[in-house]
Amino acid sequence: MSTAQPAALSFRAAVEADVPELVVLVESAYRGDASRAGWTTEADYLDGQRTDPDGVRAVITNEDGVLLVVERAGAIVACCQLEHRGDYVYFGMFAVRPGLQGAGLGKEILAEAERRARETWGAKEMRMTVINVREELIAYYVRRGYLRTGEMSPFPYGDARFGEPRRDDLAFELLVKSL
Numbered sequence: 790m791s792t793a794q795p796a797a798l799s800f801r802a803a804v805e806a807d808v809p810e811l812v813v814l815v816e817s818a819y820r821g822d823a824s825r826a827g828w829t830t831e832a833d834y835l836d837g838q839r840t841d842p843d844g845v846r847a848v849i850t851n852e853d854g855v856l857l858v859v860e861r862a863g864a865i866v867a868c869c870q871l872e873h874r875g876d877y878v879y880f881g882m883f884a885v886r887p888g889l890q891g892a893g894l895g896k897e898i899l900a901e902a903e904r905r906a907r908e909t910w911g912a913k914e915m916r917m918t919v920i921n922v923r924e925e926l927i928a929y930y931v932r933r934g935y936l937r938t939g940e941m942s943p944f945p946y947g948d949a950r951f952g953e954p955r956r957d958d959l960a961f962e963l964l965v966k967s968l
Contacts, residue, residue: 796862798894800901803849803856803868808842811856811868815840818884820952827887834922834959835952840882844950848872848882856882857905859898867894869902871909877965878906880917899933907968914968918942918961927962935964 803811817823819839824830831839848856854872858865866889870882880902885895906912919927921941931937944959945951 798866798897798901799860800857800905801860803845803858805846805849807858807865808845808849810865811845811858812840812842814865814868814886815845815882815884817887818890824887827885827890829885829890829926830887831920831923831952834920834955836955837949837953839952841950845882854879855905857898857902859894867898869898871902871906873906873910873912874916876912877914877916878910878912880906880915883917895929896933903966903968912968915966917964919964920944921960921962922956922958927964930964930966933966935966938963938965 816839818827818829819831820835820837821832824832845856848854848870851872853874854870857869857871859867859869867885868882869880872879872881883895883898885898903915906915917930917935919930927937940963941960942963944954944961946954
């Protein structure tokens with residue numbers, strides 16, 4: 790009796806034709822009831838959208854970065870943004886299909902993103918921002934070598950492009966990892 794291994798992941802740069810599916814992926818990972826199937830949901834903190842076609846398109850067309858599409862057996866299962874900013878790379882728009890979360894996929898994708906940041910841009914560190922009340926998510930990144938800086942930036946209250954806050958104490962905390 791053998792247990793079949795899932796198909797290997799493949800990585801490629803997103804293209805315009807991917808925009809609709811990537812918007813659905815990001816929304817499903819973070820907002821609404823569908824996001825509760827995974828553990829990265831922000832549904833308890835934010836209503837409204839996480840991104841929109843223009844937001845995804847802006848990441849795809851940014852000459853200083855890439856939106857990586859992660860596929861398994863030809864189906865999009867995840868994505869993440871890598872944006873070169875001087876001596877570091879910003880990591881964002883990380884989304885894994887909710888039903889696939891918790892099985893090690895994120896860890897594998899994060900490792901590939903870090904490898905690409907080093908090899909493509911010679912980056913010395915990876916940076917990201919995480920909503921400060923997301924303790925479980927912050928702990929996930931800390932287990933992968935990211936350090937909490939305590940440096941906070943304000944949540945864009947009043948800008949519906951980032952969602953509709955259900956709390957008044959949201960901010961973004963900067964996490965950093967030396968590469």
